[in-house]
Amino acid sequence: MTPVAAFVSFRLGGNDGVSVAAESWRRVLHGLGFTTRTIAGEGPVDVIVPGLAIEAAAPPADDEVGAALDGVDLVVVENLLTIPMNLPASRVVARVLRGRPSILHHYDPAWQRARFLEVTELPPDDPAWRHVAINALTRNELADRGIAATTVYIGLDPDPSPGDRHATRAALGVADDEVLVLHPVRAIARKDIPAAVRLAEALGATYWLTGAAEEGYGPRLDAVLAMASCRVLHRPMPGTMSDAYAAADVVAFPSTWEGFGIPPVEAALHRRPAVVGRYPVADELRALGFRWFEPHDAEGVAAHLARPDPALLDANRAVAVRHLSLDRVTETLGAVLDEAGWLPVRAGGRDPVGAA
Known part of the structure; x- marks a missing residue:
């Protein structure tokens, strides 16, 4: 059975950096043998969970997040467990993902923003997770805080449409x-x-x-x-x-x-x-x-x-x-998945995602 990778964030599907990078990863994971699902508080996504939105009045229930992830083999968390734009929602997602194969994709952690310096609970860590940073600066800062991460630069289509x-x-x-x-x-x-x-x-x-x-x-x-x-x-x-x-x-x-x-x-x-x-x-x-x-x-x-x-x-x-092409993302992200044993068999991995 084809494994499913879910992307989870505050919002997805726009022109912001997180959405663009998530879309590039989605394309790469398709190429590596996954089907994908997008889950966010807002945006043109597969599953809307309103409590994940930045301006949500209340966080989602654990069961609501769990239901959105039903049938998912690998979860990619796009910045939601990195920056406290909706800290109650981040706590729920962290709790639901404990022990579950997940990649925490880090863009701009709390300590890089003056207004969030007092927040120290993000990012969380778990033995079942892998951490990926979009730059070496953040990877090194994560290491200083006891979290091992891999740098995977954002990759883009090397031959975009010429436009009009x-x-x-x-x-x-x-x-x-x-x-x-x-x-x-x-x-x-x-x-x-x-x-x-x-x-x-x-x-x-x-x-x-x-x-x-x-x-x-x-x-x-x-x-x-x-x-x-x-x-x-x-x-x-x-x-x-x-x-x-x-x-x-x-x-x-x-x-x-x-x-x-x-x-x-x-x-x-x-x-x-x-x-x-x-x-x-x-x-x-x-x-x-x-x-x-x-x-x-x-x-x-x-x-x-x-x-x-x-x-x-x-x-x-x-x-x-x-x-910074999609081919480079395939190479570096593929190595992260392979090390964790999460590559689908047809993409050359040792075992299917989540296999014992």
Whole structure:
């Protein structure tokens, strides 16, 4: 019988980093011989458990989570046992998963966020579980806390759809000769919206922010956008992510903190220049070979736009394909599954998931 892997999180199926990474793992696990199920508090998923949502009024009952996991052989917990966005729900999920084959996929643990420093109960641990971190920084910090983890970088499709530049710009009302700076993020403080606006202003460009304000950032966002001296578009993508990158001339990502940073990698795969902040994991990714512009280097970005450097774009794409593709995730995640004895037999594992 084909084993079933379930993905569990606060929300899934969107354009946020956790959802994108979970989708890449879902594709990889399909290739390794699993069928999959998605379970979350919100989003276009297979099973909705309302109490898992970030803003849920009450956590789910143990039996409700257990019912959602009925028939599941392997559980992949996407950040829900890492960051206390809904701590009561995290406690329920941890309790239900005790002794059950599970991978805890860690993005940004509580100690990396000032507002969560007092929370020390996450992540939990259990002999039946394996821990995977999306970067070496978090893996090392987990080790300092007595939890052994493996780094599996986020992987993306190395050959994304090219997207429709003309149709997307037309839908946005952006002229052919208008420079468009794409900032494909949720509007929260650590995304450094003011730095992205300053970049667009310096380039004489239009600034396009795709995400809504969250975490109480709405009033600050309204003030920043109201003061902008450049044209501002604050609206969702009219099409796909590929369409958004096709429409853009520059991708802004001046974040002060990220667990990873998918947009600069997507920009590389779409052969777009990226402006990336100096958060710690960005330096880890730069060490792979990415050549990104600094947020203060508007002059360098302008020079590239005036006279594009194909070698830079080719080099960034090659780094993304070499280090951050679905094939690399298959290799590294497959090793984690094989060590645990959780690979399906037809994928080369020693025993089926959960076999004695």
